[in-house]
Amino acid sequence: MGLKEQITEDMKAAMRAKDTAKLSAIRLITAAMKQKEVDERIELNDTHVLAIIEKMIKQRKDSISQFEAGGRQDLADIEKAELTILSTYMPAGLSEAEIQAEVTSAITASGAAGPQDMGKVMAILKPKLAGRADMGVVSALIKSALTKA
Template sequence: MTLIERLKDEQKAAMKAKDKPRLGAIRLALSAIKQREVDEKITLNDDDVLAVLTKMVKQRRDSVAQYEAAGRQDLADVEHAEISVLAEFMPQPLTEEEISALMDEAIAATGAASMQDMGKVMGVLKPQIQGRADMGIVSKLVKTKLG
């Protein structure tokens, strides 16, 4: 079952259960996926859908930080709820040890020796890690390893 099919099935289940917050989050995800398909005139595969979901989760995390800084916990709670719904459709997050092992493999595979080779390392890592770890954190780890 593809990720889009799973989202549509969960949308139907949320409708039947009258779970409005869950339904809203799933509809937002399906809408973002459809928007990208229309804009690029393509049909998204699971990796592309995962990229859309990852972007949505990142946007919501940024919103949570802004809402909490402004003292709007009510809005932050809504964003947290959407993050938890979207996270159900993403793969298991990687542990620090797994990320470190993948980084070591990528550095060895590319022969990276300095910061100038960071792009090569990130190019190898991104498809393996996308949706399973925060790319900003991975980028910082690669910088410290190469720096």
């Protein structure tokens, strides 16, 4: 079963269980998926769905920090609950050592010699690590590895 179908089934289960918090978060995901399908006239695969969820997770993290800075703990709690639900659809994250190993092998495979080749390395890693690693961390690791080279 694909991720899109899994989300649909979870939405039905949340409706039956009358779990309004989970249902609300899942409806946000389905709305974002439908919006992308309509805008780009494509059928979403798991990679597209993961990218959507990853973007939503980043938005929630930003919102949480803003709400907490503004003293709105009630809104921050709602965002945290949505973040928890969104995170359940993401694949297991990689450890720092696993990310470093992927970066090293991608640098070797691309033949990157310096910081100007960072795009080549990212092109190899982005599909492999999408949803499994913070791409900001990956980018920093690539940059430091290529600067030393």
